[in-house]
Amino acid sequence: QLQAFGGGLAQTGESLRLSCVASGFTTEYYAIGWFRQAPGKEREGVAWISSSGGTTDYADSVKGRFTVTRDDAKSTAYLQMNSLKPEDTAVYFCAVPWGYGFGSLKSKDYEYWGRGTQVTVSS
Numbered sequence: 001q002l003q004a005f006g007g008g009l010a011q012t013g014e015s016l017r018l019s020c021v022a023s024g025f026t027t028e029y030y031a032i033g034w035f036r037q038a039p040g041k042e043r044e045g046v047a048w049i050s051s052s053g054g055t056t057d058y059a060d061s062v063k064g065r066f067t068v069t070r071d072d073a074k075s076t077a078y079l080q081m082n083s084l085k086p087e088d089t090a091v092y093f094c095a096v097p098w099g100y101g102f103g104s105l106k107s108k109d110y111e112y113w114g115r116g117t118q119v120t121v122s123s
Helices: none
Strands: 002-005 008-011 016-022 032-037 044-049 056-058 066-071 076-081 090-097 110-113 117-122
Touching: 002 090, 016 032, 016 090, 016 117, 032 066, 032 076, 044 066, 044 076, 056 066, 076 090
Parallel strands: 008 117
Antiparallel strands: 002 016, 016 076, 032 044, 032 090, 044 056, 066 076, 090 110, 090 117
16 A cells, blocks of 8 residues: 655745655565646656666656655655645655556556645645
């Protein structure tokens, strides 16, 4: 089971850190992806981190503002979100892909999905 935590209400320019906690299985061999879905919009990939933590990738809309990390000892991945904007408002999800090692920003590549957490950014 995966679950995302840490959402809430922020003002433009503020920061939030999301956590993705895995229980019942180990994520150390898998990449972790972060996705978001705003009302009326399709789910979009935000960031992912490889199983080793050595490779990350970000959507253009969040590059330079968001950072993805992981701590496998805690079975947890993090998404540090800085300089938040109203357009970052969405439900954020974490997910584990079908295969080992690397991820992508495409939701079809992911098998296990966590429960999301709402992030709301006010102007």
